Amino acid sequence: MPISDLTASAFDAAVSARLSDVRERIAAATATGGHGQTVSVIAVTKTHGPEAVLAAWRAGVHDVGENRVQEAEEKMAEVSVPVRWHLIGHLQRNKAKAALRFSLVHGMDTPRLAEALDHVAATADVTLDVLMQVNVSGESSKSGVPLDQVAAFADALHGRSHLRVMGIMTMAPFDAPESTLRDVFRGARLAREQLQGAGHPAPWLSMGMSGDFEIAVEEGATHVRLGTILFGERS
Numbered sequence: 001m002p003i004s005d006l007t008a009s010a011f012d013a014a015v016s017a018r019l020s021d022v023r024e025r026i027a028a029a030t031a032t033g034g035h036g037q038t039v040s041v042i043a044v045t046k047t048h049g050p051e052a053v054l055a056a057w058r059a060g061v062h063d064v065g066e067n068r069v070q071e072a073e074e075k076m077a078e079v080s081v082p083v084r085w086h087l088i089g090h091l092q093r094n095k096a097k098a099a100l101r102f103s104l105v106h107g108m109d110t111p112r113l114a115e116a117l118d119h120v121a122a123t124a125d126v127t128l129d130v131l132m133q134v135n136v137s138g139e140s141s142k143s144g145v146p147l148d149q150v151a152a153f154a155d156a157l158h159g160r161s162h163l164r165v166m167g168i169m170t171m172a173p174f175d176a177p178e179s180t181l182r183d184v185f186r187g188a189r190l191a192r193e194q195l196q197g198a199g200h201p202a203p204w205l206s207m208g209m210s211g212d213f214e215i216a217v218e219e220g221a222t223h224v225r226l227g228t229i230l231f232g233e234r235s
């Protein structure tokens with residue numbers, strides 16, 4: 001039975017059971033990986049309704065990810081539970097102001113976007129938490145900073161005093177062999193070391209989705225972004 005056909009309480013129970021399973025798998029992967037990190041689950045609710053946010057909240061997940069600003073804002077208006085909203089998708093510079101509604105922006109991928117984000121944060125007199133998105137695999141279809149530009153971007157970010165650079169986000173190629181996934185996740189971890197070397201706090205690594213989160217956790221992920229495995233296939 002598709003999860004969307006379940007009644008509300010059965011939907012909550014299904015999400016909760018799936019989450020228990022995910023948490024066990026994360027614990028096992030954390031032990032195997034040996035990086036000693038704490039892992040947060042971000043429930044990716046894109047294409048699902050507000051009931052997905054509520055089910056995640058009731059199951060104990062307080063971080064929710066959306067990849068489109070407009071869809072996120074609609075859902076924000078429909079739920080009152082105080083989840084932390086993560087913007088995990090690409091953000092256009094002309095929509096930078098919307099970043100203020102999120103607790104973490106995962107997709108800071110160009111110096112020009114950083115400039116726009118710093119400007120809106122300065123205007124609002126806040127500090128905005130951001131992740132630098134890196135494109136480790138070099139796939140042209142993926143956004144993200146190429147690895148050889150991370151150091152220069154990290155230095156330039158010192159001038160963006162209203163941004164707090166909390167780490168790295170990356171997306172691995174879809175359906176790649178495990179060795180490729182590991183290379184991508186390790187590359188992201190090395191990029192985080194570059195941020196730290198440049199003096200940014202950068203405690204976080206946002207990587208791993210439904211199909212590859214255990215490998216990501218083994219390689220040091222602190223935030224996994226999970227949609228399908230919690231809520232079923234997107235329609």
Ligand SMILES: *Cc1c(COP(=O)(O)O)cnc(C)c1O
Nearest residue numbers: 044067088209210225226227228
């Ligand atoms: C949709 C999405 C996810 C979740 O993907 P699943 O495979 O459904 O877990 C994670 N990260 C980003 C950036 C996404 O757009």
